[in-house]
Amino acid sequence: MVRSKHNSVTRLKFTYKGSEFEGVLIAEDRDTYLVKLSNGYNLTIPRDSINILDRNELSGPEQSESERILSGKGKKITLIGSGGTIASRVDYSTGAVKPVDGTEFLRGNISNFEHFELELKILPPVFSEDMTALNWQTIARSVHAGLKDSEGVVVMHGTDTMAYTASALAFMFEKQSGPIILTGSQRSSDRPSSDAFLNIEGSLEFASTDLGEVCIAMHKGLSDTTINLLRGVRTRKMHSSRRDAFKSIGGPELAEYSKGGIKFKESYKERDDSNELRDKLESRVSLIYFNPILTNEDFETLAFNKRAVVLAGTGLGHVSNRFVPTIRQLSKSGIKFYMTTQCIYGSVNMNVYSTGRELISAGVIPLGNMLSEVALVKSMFVFANYDPDEVDRKMKENLRGEIMDREVPFGGETT
Template sequence: MKRVKIKAKGRVFEGVALPSDDNKLVLKLDSGYNAGFYDYEILEEKEVEMHEFVPQRFESRENLGTIKVISTGGTIASKVDYKTGAVTSQFSAEEIVADIPELLEIANIDAELLYNILSENMKPDYWVKLARRVHEAVRDGYDGVVVTHGTDTMHYSASALAFMLRTPVPVVFVGAQRSSDRPSSDAAMNMICSAHTALSDLGEVTIVMHGTTADEFCYIHRGVKARKNHTSRRDAFESVNYSPLGKVFPDGRIDWIAERFRRNERELELYDKFEEKVALIKYYPGLGPEILEFFHDRGYRGFVIEGTGLGHVSTDWVETVKRIAEDSVIVMTSQCLWGRVCDRVYDTGRYLLRAGVIEGEDMLPETALIKLMWLLGNFDVEDAKMLVKENIVGEINPMLGYEDLTI
């Protein structure tokens, strides 16, 4: 890491440069305060060892389990800049932990800063690096891993890790809808519930966030079945087409609700290849099939269509779909989000099936996208066509058929 001395706004500032996701320089000043700069002149910089950042180990207690906290940025690592009113990512992992002393009563915690970005800037290769870091932590014997993350794309990242990593211990994604310096912040309770979850009898990738707008409990969502369904409420995350796995209370009690992967049920494995060239296309009346060709011409061989209802697009699309399906995987999901795709009910769906479309069952469009990115990273097109319909990590809920859902 670099220690930098700069001149900005007529003053001199000095501190350690933190990772930042744009052209802004973020300095951890010696006062402990983090500050962001756009217009500045560098006066001096030198490489320094920042062992305090990676990883930071808090005082250990023998009777407690040990958790690794990996910070990637987002609101949970943010505070309000009271000059501009904007919220920016500025806390490192150990600052998040240090800010919530209750955490140290729950577990021994090692904290590590991996990224410091707002989650809309997440990219597939960041997921790969994150998966590798979580894999290392599990291999190193941590009882659980907590990933702090911006909420915008947390469900995409959690899905990515769910496919890349078979984990024998809990991997918990957690974020906040309000930054931790605000009275209504959900950061502390979400972190506390995440720590409890990370030590629990669980062996899969989950999202832990407020279950209601009050500070009652958090839901433990299966990563591949969760979605951010509100722009700003603290209980924005919901499980879709599956129940939350459980409720976790700040005092550590967990009420398990649904079938889950248990601790040590699966061996640790990492499949960290990812094909970024997969398109998610939302259909609407008037959208022509040329959009498929736009991506196909650029080398895309994976397509997730967010169709209407049971999984439809205009019958105008059938010929193009047929041509592209020859060397590509085309998965149909529904913009309804809830319910199961079934292309055998209406003529349009039957034409699409004959043209080579594959039903995405009850997978969320976002989950199907990530799954197909992962499949095409690790398998050829023909195998991916077969595997995309298989339930690999709980992303397909086999318990409810089309008829069961239609009451």
């Protein structure tokens, strides 16, 4: 185990391979010392090669020059930190990035800081990949509290599952009195080239509009010039590392922020006069990603004891014919099946081929161009909040803009 040397400073004077060095011990483990030399370089030195001449413990951490954030004047926005690289620093003991414990990282780094009265709430930090429905509910309640006493809320979130959280919030808020903006960063905020600050800057601007939707605000392109506002239930992380990873699927972004201000490009739902949070979520749901070697056994395992199963089928909404009897049988036992396309772009249409028609007759309900992950989250909301005889109708109903009735052959990108 690596032991952190964070709270006290150990100065070392030592020889290594015949040269004498001085430095600060950053970490040590069973085999090695990690030392920051007086010229700033780090050396990793095997324990059996180092000859320590002098070891000097200095008490207390070195003081940081940073100060606590001072709030500006203007519209009040609540900033919620839920984890992720956007509010993280390097952990020098393990070399990993860990969440910040304060807000000083914003100071001097966003240009509109003075324009807002900011209140920051830090939730117990969770890495994006560790988020569960319980975290969505915690965030939702925090957002709800934030909306009650501010104009809008910005949630800082890890990017990996940010689109899931955005969908969850979108469905859980039947009414919202201000914008709910999720933002993250693809380059952690301890890097000079981080995209975090412009993303936050844009998010604050979007959070002060009359928008009444849950949206994601991230870079439009590779330049630090423009931030896209994307409808949460139509958004997907489409690249593992680029800062413009988040894309609106099948339609354009709602708005853009740049130095010139905000430009809305699409119509949007305006904010409500009050808030209504329905934060119950059904956990007995699953998402099955069809592939040619998927077996009936796997399929049954994944569908076991679920109330709703979202299928990510091929093309227009297909899984192999070999699953039709299984689906028919499981449907009769009360499990609901919904079809989406793993093509990501485009809509399912199960009338074109016979397999699609057979799947429908076996009980599968097509969900148009709803994204697979969105359908999964929506089923959690619908099954927890509506009676069993209402769920199919609600799943097919366009509740938050998750279904696009029109996909136009111009203006958008397909990949």
